[in-house]
Amino acid sequence: MISLKSLSHHYPGGHSISFKDWQINKGDQWLLLGESGSGKTTLLHMLTGILKPEKGDVIISGTSIYSLSAKELDQFRGRNIGIIFQRPHLIKSLTIAENLSIAQTFAKLPADSKRINEVLTSLGIADKKNAYPNELSQGQLQRVSIARAVINKPMLLIADEPTSSLDDKNATAVLELLIQQSQMNNATLVVATHDKRVKDAFTNTYELSWAH
Amino acid sequence: MGPLKISWKSLRSKPLSSALNIMLIAFGTGILTILLLASRQIGEKLDNNSKDIDLVVGAKGSPLQLILSSIYYIDFPTGNIPLKAAMELAHSPFVKRAVPLALGDNYNGIRIVGTDSNFVSLYKLKTSAGKFWQKDFETTIGSAVAKTQNLKIGDTFYGAHGLTGSSDIHKSHQYTVSGILEHQGNATDNLILTNVASVWKMHDEHEDHKTESHEDHDHKAGEAHQHNEADHHDHEDTLPADESRELTSLLIQYRSPMSVAMFPRLVNETTNMQAASPAQESTRLFSLIGVGVDTLQWFAILIMFIAAISVFVNLYNSLKERNYDLAIMRTLGASRTKLFLIVIAEGIMLTLAGTLIGIALGHLVLEFIGSNQESGQAQLSGFVLLYDEIYLFVAGLGIGIFAAVIPAVQAYQSNISKILSKN
Numbered sequence: 001m002i003s004l005k006s007l008s009h010h011y012p013g014g015h016s017i018s019f020k021d022w023q024i025n026k027g028d029q030w031l032l033l034g035e036s037g038s039g040k041t042t043l044l045h046m047l048t049g050i051l052k053p054e055k056g057d058v059i060i061s062g063t064s065i066y067s068l069s070a071k072e073l074d075q076f077r078g079r080n081i082g083i084i085f086q087r088p089h090l091i092k093s094l095t096i097a098e099n100l101s102i103a104q105t106f107a108k109l110p111a112d113s114k115r116i117n118e119v120l121t122s123l124g125i126a127d128k129k130n131a132y133p134n135e136l137s138q139g140q141l142q143r144v145s146i147a148r149a150v151i152n153k154p155m156l157l158i159a160d161e162p163t164s165s166l167d168d169k170n171a172t173a174v175l176e177l178l179i180q181q182s183q184m185n186n187a188t189l190v191v192a193t194h195d196k197r198v199k200d201a202f203t204n205t206y207e208l209s210w211a212h
Numbered sequence: 213m214g215p216l217k218i219s220w221k222s223l224r225s226k227p228l229s230s231a232l233n234i235m236l237i238a239f240g241t242g243i244l245t246i247l248l249l250a251s252r253q254i255g256e257k258l259d260n261n262s263k264d265i266d267l268v269v270g271a272k273g274s275p276l277q278l279i280l281s282s283i284y285y286i287d288f289p290t291g292n293i294p295l296k297a298a299m300e301l302a303h304s305p306f307v308k309r310a311v312p313l314a315l316g317d318n319y320n321g322i323r324i325v326g327t328d329s330n331f332v333s334l335y336k337l338k339t340s341a342g343k344f345w346q347k348d349f350e351t352t353i354g355s356a357v358a359k360t361q362n363l364k365i366g367d368t369f370y371g372a373h374g375l376t377g378s379s380d381i382h383k384s385h386q387y388t389v390s391g392i393l394e395h396q397g398n399a400t401d402n403l404i405l406t407n408v409a410s411v412w413k414m415h416d417e418h419e420d421h422k423t424e425s426h427e428d429h430d431h432k433a434g435e436a437h438q439h440n441e442a443d444h445h446d447h448e449d450t451l452p453a454d455e456s457r458e459l460t461s462l463l464i465q466y467r468s469p470m471s472v473a474m475f476p477r478l479v480n481e482t483t484n485m486q487a488a489s490p491a492q493e494s495t496r497l498f499s500l501i502g503v504g505v506d507t508l509q510w511f512a513i514l515i516m517f518i519a520a521i522s523v524f525v526n527l528y529n530s531l532k533e534r535n536y537d538l539a540i541m542r543t544l545g546a547s548r549t550k551l552f553l554i555v556i557a558e559g560i561m562l563t564l565a566g567t568l569i570g571i572a573l574g575h576l577v578l579e580f581i582g583s584n585q586e587s588g589q590a591q592l593s594g595f596v597l598l599y600d601e602i603y604l605f606v607a608g609l610g611i612g613i614f615a616a617v618i619p620a621v622q623a624y625q626s627n628i629s630k631i632l633s634k635n
Contacts, residue, residue, distance in 0.1 A: 041633045050543065051629035071547045078545015085632065089540050093225030094218070102213050107545035111213070148544070 001026040007056035032192035034208030078107030082149030084159040088141035090133040119147045139170045157187040219557035236519035237566025243512035245574025260398040262490035270461035275488035282461040295457035306471035311463040314411040317371040324404045326411030342391030352391040356401040523615035531619045539628040552624040559616025567608025
């Protein structure tokens with residue numbers, strides 16, 4: 001369903017990096033392992049259409065995403081890929097519900113408050129709906145960012161170091177939520193991390209290695 | 213949620229800096245609005261009043277003062293001119309029409325003007341009620357006078373000595389209102405018109421009753437009744453000999469363009485009077501006011517410029533804080549164009565709000581100034597919309613776009629992969 005073929009990237013500093021091919025099937029849960037600086041974020045950005053690779057192809061359910069126009073690519077990402085970052089990064093001037101609602105409208109989907117309630121409830125933060133981001137704790141904010149990632153029922157859910165700024169208890173909770181939400185929404189899950197605590201939960205692992 | 217609402221929410225989340233920007237722009241626009249309205253209204257009033265008057269002849273002194281007193285009814289007259297000499301000029305072949313003016317009295321600060329039917333045809337006056345004055349002590353009052361003084365046809369009042377103040381009232385004769393003028397939009401709205409003889413008679417009687425206190429009588433320069441001692445003998449029914457009578461000034465309409473070259477020289481060189489051209493003096497007056505207007509205008513433009521920079525800095529700084537937010541919006545599916553719109557809309561909303569508030573403020577302040585003005589002749593009004601205000605509006609919009617365009621382009625061009633990997 002998702003395939004990465006002979007991707008490589010050229011860093012401004014001068015050195016290049018190549019990635020081994022990667023085939024991800026629908027519903028899989030993958031761990032992307034690698035030390036920091038090994039190109040994890042670069043690979044994730046290529047996978048999500050944020051960074052155009054120098055060579056190679058990213059095909060998501062039949063669409064070669066870098067053959068889309070910039071605008072089409074933005075919309076494709078908005079509809080089909082949910083991304084969770086290391087820190088939540090919600091829009092401070094908007095309430096939690098509004099933060100989720102812009103994710104719907106940016107993807108050119110109708111605003112759907114029922115879906116917003118449903119997702120917030122499943123993550124246990126429905127009561128924070130009308131709060132502003134600065135009123136929430138770090139753990140609650142990370143839940144909101146998961147909610148934002150799954151609000152449009154994406155086929156691919158990607159998390160970049162989602163646990164590295166959290167303590168053990170919260171890290172486990174977030175990981176469980178990610179797995180649970182990807183199952184609930186029939187999404188393929190890819191979690192990139194160097195966090196040893198995460199390893200055991202996954203069977204599929206893509207390890208970054210230095211290729212020529 | 214559309215880009216406009218996102219911009220609006222973003223502005224609302226930082227009320228202080230938004231309010232500062234709006235205030236700066238409102239202040240600049242407000243000053244420009246006041247200047248625009250005031251200079252337009254003053255210019256119109258000047259033109260309206262001196263429209264058909266080619267020349268004013270009066271006593272020697274400042275020509276500007278002569279124009280101000282005889283056409284705009286603001287300053288004191290320069291003095292009096294002998295009726296005989298004035299009539300000689302009035303019958304000159306250069307002159308098509310000569311309107312005599314005799315000033316010197318007021319009613320609650322409104323000038324009573326002694327004149328004749330030439331005044332009516334010069335200003336093309338019409339009555340909205342009643343008729344023009346015919347007999348002595350009959351008056352026709354301007355539309356604004358009727359309104360502010362609550363005078364109706366048949367009402368009577370006493371004139372007071374001087375051009376302002378009502379301490380010295382002429383009790384001997386009563387004026388009667390015989391007619392009210394239609395609104396003219398010029399100085400005549402604020403005048404009380406009567407015949408010249410009434411003004412003369414008023415002062416003849418006045419002098420008679422006050423012979424003893426004659427020396428104390430405070431004759432301000434240029435008031436129409438600096439009488440000769442001879443006046444005392446000639447009063448009551450018959451008008452006194454022309455030699456002793458005086459006027460304040462003559463308004464002249466030329467017979468032909470040739471008069472422009474000849475007539476003022478004739479007056480200035482062969483008589484003891486002076487000729488002043490309303491066009492020339494108005495231009496001089498306006499250039500004097502103009503210096504102040506120019507200074508204020510540059511001041512307002514400077515404020516607008518500072519406002520533009522302030523909006524720019526505000527957006528630019530907030531963009532630095534927000535570029536991660538904007539990058540996230542891109543990952544959520546927002547296009548580059550949408551981010552551009554969000555940032556530019558913030559700038560435009562700020563300046564548009566500032567401009568609208570500024571224009572409204574300008575109107576209110578000018579109306580406030582106008583309602584506190586003493587002289588009714590030059591009264592300014594804030595409740596006038598000018599077509600030119602659309603330029604202020606456009607300028608405000610332009611400043612918004614100008615201040616927002618660099619941050620907006622940056623938002624458009626931002627490399628989200630770079631921003632997101634920086635964390």
